[in-house]
Amino acid sequence: MLNSKVPLGPIKDKWTQYKAQAKLINPSNRRKYKVIVVGTGLAGSSVAASLSELGFQVDAFTFHESPRRAHSVAAQGGINAAKDYKNDGDSVWRMFYDTVKGGDFRSREANVYRMAECSLALIDQAVAQGVPFAREYSGYLSNRSFGGVQVSRTFYARGQTGQQLLQGAYQALIRQSEVGQLKLHTRHEMLDLVMDKGKAKGIISRNLDTGEMKIHMADAVILATGGYGKIYYLSTLAMNCNATAIWRAHLRGAYFAAPSWTQFHPTSLPQLGEYQSKLTLMSESLRNDGRIWVPLKAGDSREPNSIPETERDYYLERKYPSFGNLAPRDISSRAAKEQIDNGHGVGPLKNGVYLDFKDAIQREGKGVIQKRYGNLFDMYKKITGMDAYETPMMISPSAHFSMGGLWVDYELMSNIEGLFVLGEANFADHGANRLGANSLLQACVDGYFIAPHTIMNYLAGINPNSSESSQAGEKSLHESKDKIQRLLKIKGHKTAEEFHKALGKILYQKCGLLREKKKLLEAKEALKVLQEEFYQNLLVPGDAEAINFELEKAGRVEDYLGLAQLIVEDALQREESCGAHFRVEHQTAEGEAQRNDEAFKYVSVWESLPEGKFYLHKEELEFEAIPLTERSYK
């Protein structure tokens, strides 16, 4: 059984108590300690800046050209905080409750409470940095509601909330690179974790412009490398999002929690052809005003506007009258897939459903809708060539967010001492399903408010020593170099892209929105075969001494092929349905997810053993503050 190190005491006091008792380091001693931060998205930039402000030495790494390009930039909808500016009954407690329930009782209560608690200060911090959140005419901050909750607690900056928050964090980071002890290494990819005497002590990096590989040592290592939904190939993530950092840390001993819990976003644009490289997300906020429907008659291929009201099925409103179009993501996505599988899908490949603004435009006028969602409608037009003011949008579910990630305790430290994991890369606050607008928050809160305290607490217990070059580092460096040479030498016939596409297909078909033992077993076989073929038939052009995008891709796909097998193992092992994990064998008579608290009230936490075997550890979950209930949105 894993120890999550949750402090004792009432849930409301845990974090305050923790901070009061955490060990500190004298300001003049802090500069002797060095921390490596891998990833400069919201989580990485915010923690790197905050640690540098405290006086620590920080080495920050990103494979991107600039921290401003991290995929946090793409978040559109908003960020949650329990400010209760609307006087609509919101509170830290309610946000905590919504998140635990939304996560289908598979997250750690203490972490979730802390995230809700820290949400208040985060909005203050962002505003102080200059993030231009939407304002009322009175000059006060504005809010809207987001999927899965009944209060308006979402702060937003038009449809570019992630970009604006990232600008704030990036600017804080870049300021520290100028005034603090922070060194920024852009276009550097982490290829391995360096361990020394059981502790995380550094990383191996590759300079993607020159190919140079190096050892970097530190007193602690933070991974804030984002999500791995791109493993499905078609996803809402950026082309270069990957699992390399966390997977290679996993292979060095860091446990991986709930790898198969991937959120499929209900409102992305459907795939239009084989050549397609990604699925673009349309912000979920659209569901506040858009109504989702499909033709009542299967196979109906009439123009949407010529299908009369009586022949439309507003299936979310029908099935979930109290939440309607705002039902949580897992439920909405599954409901859409059900309609599509039953022949009600729309669009050229019959793989979408409609999101219709006709009623909203009639009710509020086109101007108001344009003001709210103008940039999203423009984006829709740019991508599809269609005008959503005139004809309903087409949307479909797409792989989106990784609830799973490296296991961390209350201090955000993995089972490896000195290795901290932040943001989407960890498994922490979202349980089996993430609520909209909670993950920008989690990434920020982890980085600005939590990790600086817990890392100082850790560092205070060790002597600073990052200058010593270690044998372990040399060994990791050699291994990383060998790994690259091995890929280059295969010289087969299939590109990394082709392997990635094949991998994505297997996962979508056999371990996607619906999971079933028979198909999962098929996936397991198929993935083994694909991995074997990868090592025999991969074709990577060029060499390792210069820019080589194909080599970068190949390394990432190699890691994805390993992770995919763990994903399937995890999905197989969990004989229940919870949140985004829907096992066909475990559903209620009405087709809803059937959780099994007696047998599965724990997080599955995996260790990789040699020969591709996995060993299961468990973190038992206690629900003391919120009694376990069935998660219903009817």
Next chain:
Amino acid sequence: MNLTLNIWRQESASAKGKFEKYYLDDLDSHMSVPEMLDHLNEKLIKEGKDPIAFDSDCREGICGQCGFVINGHIHSPEKHATTCQTHLRSFIDGEELYLEPFRAKAFPIKKDLCIDRKAFDRIIAKGGYISVNTGQAPEANSILLSHETAESAFDAAACIGCGACVASCKNASAALFTGAKIAHLAMLPQGKMEAEKRVKNMVAQMDAEGFGSCTFTKACEAVCPQHISIAHIVTMNREYWKA
């Protein structure tokens, strides 16, 4: 559909570059430009040739990582669109295209269509921020901001750092990029404190990087995917003279 592509090939920063011709006859009009290059690269790799190096990441117009010149159009023949948001339906079947990198002294070419835009980060580093440490912030609603100001600040802050403004400018000026950040922060009460120092240092860095000066041709505004207005350059100049 089919297209003839002339693509700028340049081995490295120091190598000499030239256009090379490729012919593709199995394209789909819904493909985006990067997807077309993915497709071409798959072919090149299988023929044992060096694939084309080009940058892209989000492929939805927000990360600022993509961008090259297509038939003389910065980013795209479409108005205010990034390269990744450009689809082949913007071209005529059988058309011949020329793809080349953004050209500016301050954006050295790394390989083929890839350029180095780190100069932008160095400009931001000279003051493109509000100096607030984690933990110092007052209650968010204690800083009131009119709806209009918030919207204008957003308009300026929406810049994605793609560099199209520089590439479109005959002087390779970074005034739109720099002006947008200065204007964004100068509009906010919390950003006013450092306004003077900010504008002086950022403008000095812009010059040091080798960007040219702005002669108000408005070419930048016309290509900017985020519709950043040249009014921000005016703000920057005003702030500069104030300082």
